[in-house]
Amino acid sequence: MNVTNEDAVQSLAQVEEVMAKTRQSLVSTYAGPFLILWGFIWVVSYLGTHFFLMWVDWIWNISSGLGCIGTIFIFWRLFGRGSATRNPSDKGLVLRTILFWPLFFAYAFVWLSIVKPGNGVVLNAFLVTAIMFAYVVIGLWFGSWLMVVLGIVVTGFTLIGFHLIPAYYYCLWMAVTAGGGLLGTGLYMKLRWR
């Protein structure tokens, strides 16, 4: 077979492009809908908390409940109808991923019951950084560096908001950085990686 230098360069570029596209598309398929859902919920809930602080419990209870229902629905759509990929040699992977989240939140609430945060900002910063830690773990588990970076960046923004931003503006800051970070990343995946 006669392959010129240009052909070889072109073929290798094509290989790299398709491999990257495949990985990105799968990350977008599996993670994108969850990021959009929870990013939207965080943006709305933080803004709601900033402008209607007296309803803070209602806002977060209702939005979290809707988020859980949405999460179950997305899981059903992604895996119930048959997923884009499967690994017969590791059938427990999906089950382990599903089990990870309730176990994680169970532990988060155990830690909360021990630490007993003094106010809403401390409680929120604790939960957001804990959830971002879970993103980092999931990212490492599935080899998605974007999830790892997203988790670390949002954690950084949360720490800035917690330590440097006046408490009155904390929710506005978190709506833009944490909620906007998740929502923006999810939308970017959906628009650019499909």
Added chain:
Amino acid sequence: MAELDNTIHQSVRLQIMSSLVALYAGEEIEFVYLKKLLNLTDGNLGAHLAKLEEAGYVKVKKTFVARKPRTFITATGKGRDAFEEHISALKQIIGAQQKTNLKGK
């Protein structure tokens, strides 16, 4: 010296193998998903998969999920090895050309 693989070198088959090798070993991708990912038609993807399957480079599994027929594709060990060798051969061609260019200077 690595050798180029005639079966893999064809552009569409190179894309298919690149996509399959990007998955974890043993991981399978769904036919319709792969078709959309690579912007191919049913017939085009099917024909090239048949060639790759004939060479033993991919495994095509037809199955039913929630009573609907679904086809999953995976790269075999032989296919992954052949792909790696093909990539090495392409790199050697580029390396050889770079050496020639340096000698000429």
